[in-house]
Amino acid sequence: MRGAGVPRRTVRLAGLAAAALVAGLLSGSGSAAAGRDGPLTMAYRCALPGGDQPVHAVLTQLFPDTGAVDKPIQPGDLTMALTLPRAAVDGLVPDATGTLAGTGTLTARVTQGTSAADAPWSGLRAPAVPVAGKGDLVLTFKGEVPPVTVTAAGEVSFAAGALALELAPGKAAATDATPSPVPATAAPVKVACTPQAGQNALLGAVPVPVPDPTPSGSPSSSPSSSAPSSPPTPSAPGTSPGASASTSPGASSKPGAPHNSTIKVEPPVHSGKYDCDVLPKGKLDFDHIPLKDEQDAGATVTETTFDLGSCAYATGYSNVHKLSGAAVINDAHSAKGPSLTYINMNVRMAVQPNPPQYYEFDSLGSMTLPVADSTFLTYGFVPTTAKMALTPDPVKPLLTIVTTGTNFVEQNVITTIYGYQWLRLYDVRINGTPLDVGPNCRTRAPIQLALVGLQDAHMPGGGDGKPDYTILDGGPLHQENLTIPAFTGCGTHGENLDALFTAAVSGPGNSLNLNQGTLCAPWAGLGCDASTGTEIQIPPLPHR
Incomplete structure (x- = not known):
C-alpha cells in the first residue's frame, strides 16, 4: 500500500525515546568553579x-x-x-x-x-x-576531588x-x-x-545562603546547574x-x-580488586600507528616478547551534541560495579634517540563496559528510561594505545587510545510504557574511539595547568569530536524507527570525558597489592 506510514502514537513515543537516549548519552560537565x-x-x-x-x-x-x-x-581541582x-x-x-x-x-x-x-x-x-x-x-x-x-x-x-x-x-x-x-x-x-x-x-x-522560600511546585527563579549530579551511593537502611x-x-x-x-x-568507592586477570594479546591496528617501520624515521623498532599485564578503572560521561542530559559511563555505583580496562604495556617500541628525537610506545588493551541504565525527564517532564550497551567490535576487538614523546627532552607526552565499539539500545520505556525497539536496534557501524590524554606539566611554563595523563598514573582522557553512526534494526512489527533514532542521536560533534585511575601493574609493584590491602583505584568522576 503506497504511502503507508508509522502510526502517530508510535512516532510520538519513538521521538521521546530517541530524545531520552540522547539525554542518556549526554555529558553534563559543568564549568570550572x-x-x-x-x-x-x-x-x-x-x-x-x-x-x-x-x-x-x-x-x-x-x-x-x-x-x-x-x-x-564542588571544589575545583x-x-x-x-x-x-x-x-x-x-x-x-x-x-x-x-x-x-x-x-x-x-x-x-x-x-x-x-x-x-x-x-x-x-x-x-x-x-x-x-x-x-x-x-x-x-x-x-x-x-579532582569529590563534592x-x-x-x-x-x-x-x-x-x-x-x-x-x-x-x-x-x-x-x-x-x-x-x-x-x-x-x-x-x-x-x-x-x-x-x-x-x-x-x-x-x-x-x-x-x-538561606534557601529561597519559593512554594513547592512553583517555578524557581534560579537557573539549574548544567553539571550532572553524582550518582547516589547505595546505603544500608536508615543511613x-x-x-x-x-x-x-x-x-x-x-x-x-x-x-x-x-x-x-562522597566516600571513596572500594573496588575489592587487587590484580589483573586478563592479558590482551593480539595485533596492533596499524591504521593508527604513527611510525609503521624503521624506514619512516631511521628509528629502531622493537616488538617485545614479554607480557606486561596491567589494568585500570576509567569512569566518566559521554556527550551527544544534539540534545541535553547526563549519564555515567562505567558507573562505580551500579549494582554490578565498574569494569576494568586491561592493558598489555609496550608490545612495540620505536625510538630515534638522535635529533630530532622520537619516542613511541604501543600497547594493546581490551575494554567491555557494563550496560548503562539511564533515567531522565525527557522534555523536562516525561519520565523515560533506556538501556545502552557498548560492545567491542568482533573484527577489531582490541584497543590500540599509542604514546608518543618523552618528558626527559621537554616533549609533550600524548597518549591516544583507539578502538571500535558498537552501540545498541533496548528496554526503552516512556512514562513506564514500553516502546519495543526490538533486539537489534544499533548503530550501522561501530563508533570509532580516539581518547587523548596529555602530560605536559614538565614543559616550560607548566603546560596547560590541567591534571596530566599518563598510562601509569591515570588522569583525564577526552575525545572531543566523536561521530555516532546512523541506526539500523530499530522497531518491530513492520515499524521502522531507524530514521527517528538517527535524526535524534547520530552525527558528529559528540564527546567522551573519562577519568582513569592509577594503573595496577603487578610486574612493576605499582598501584595494587593484595598483601598490603592496596586495591585498584576507582577514580572520581571527571568535572570541568
Whole structure:
C-alpha cells in the first residue's frame, strides 16, 4: 500500500525515546568553579625512610562563589607542590639518574558551624621527575576531588589535613637505541605526613545562603546547574549516603549559621580488586600507528616478547551534541560495579634517540563496559528510561594505545587510545510504557574511539595547568569530536524507527570525558597489592 506510514502514537513515543537516549548519552560537565582564595603554604612532618623530615606544600584550589542547601558543592581541582628535602630524596632514589613519582591522599576537614566531617581526597598524582642535582625536589600533585552536600545554610569551610603519600622511585628513560621497555622501579614507599600545629590550614570557604522560600511546585527563579549530579551511593537502611556529621541539637540558629545541619561527603568507592586477570594479546591496528617501520624515521623498532599485564578503572560521561542530559559511563555505583580496562604495556617500541628525537610506545588493551541504565525527564517532564550497551567490535576487538614523546627532552607526552565499539539500545520505556525497539536496534557501524590524554606539566611554563595523563598514573582522557553512526534494526512489527533514532542521536560533534585511575601493574609493584590491602583505584568522576 503506497504511502503507508508509522502510526502517530508510535512516532510520538519513538521521538521521546530517541530524545531520552540522547539525554542518556549526554555529558553534563559543568564549568570550572570560580574562586577567591590564593595558594596556601603548609608545613608537614613526614615519616620518610631514615626518619621524620620537614616537608613543605603549596596548595592551590578554587571554590565556588556560593553553594546551595542539598546541592553538591564542588571544589575545583587541587594542585599541591610538595618540596622534599634532598636527604629524603637521596634515601628514596639512590641512583642520581633516577626519577621519583607519587600518588597521594589529602584529608580535608569540612566544617559548617558546629558540624564537621573528614573528606579523603584521593587520586592525587605527581608525574615522574628526574632527581639529578643537589637541591630539594618538588613533586607536583594534581587531581579532582569529590563534592560535599550540606542540609542547612551557613558558610562551609575546607581545611587541609593529613597527607598519605605513595612515592615511586624509577629509572630515567634510556638514551641508547634499545631502551628498557618500561622504567625500572623499586617498590613504592608509603609515607604519612602530619600538619604542624598552629598554622593556617584554610583552603577556602563557600557561603550557603538561606534557601529561597519559593512554594513547592512553583517555578524557581534560579537557573539549574548544567553539571550532572553524582550518582547516589547505595546505603544500608536508615543511613545516609557518604560520610556525614551533624550539629548537636543546641547548635546556633543565628542567621547564616547552620542549625541541625548534616555534611555529606562522597566516600571513596572500594573496588575489592587487587590484580589483573586478563592479558590482551593480539595485533596492533596499524591504521593508527604513527611510525609503521624503521624506514619512516631511521628509528629502531622493537616488538617485545614479554607480557606486561596491567589494568585500570576509567569512569566518566559521554556527550551527544544534539540534545541535553547526563549519564555515567562505567558507573562505580551500579549494582554490578565498574569494569576494568586491561592493558598489555609496550608490545612495540620505536625510538630515534638522535635529533630530532622520537619516542613511541604501543600497547594493546581490551575494554567491555557494563550496560548503562539511564533515567531522565525527557522534555523536562516525561519520565523515560533506556538501556545502552557498548560492545567491542568482533573484527577489531582490541584497543590500540599509542604514546608518543618523552618528558626527559621537554616533549609533550600524548597518549591516544583507539578502538571500535558498537552501540545498541533496548528496554526503552516512556512514562513506564514500553516502546519495543526490538533486539537489534544499533548503530550501522561501530563508533570509532580516539581518547587523548596529555602530560605536559614538565614543559616550560607548566603546560596547560590541567591534571596530566599518563598510562601509569591515570588522569583525564577526552575525545572531543566523536561521530555516532546512523541506526539500523530499530522497531518491530513492520515499524521502522531507524530514521527517528538517527535524526535524534547520530552525527558528529559528540564527546567522551573519562577519568582513569592509577594503573595496577603487578610486574612493576605499582598501584595494587593484595598483601598490603592496596586495591585498584576507582577514580572520581571527571568535572570541568
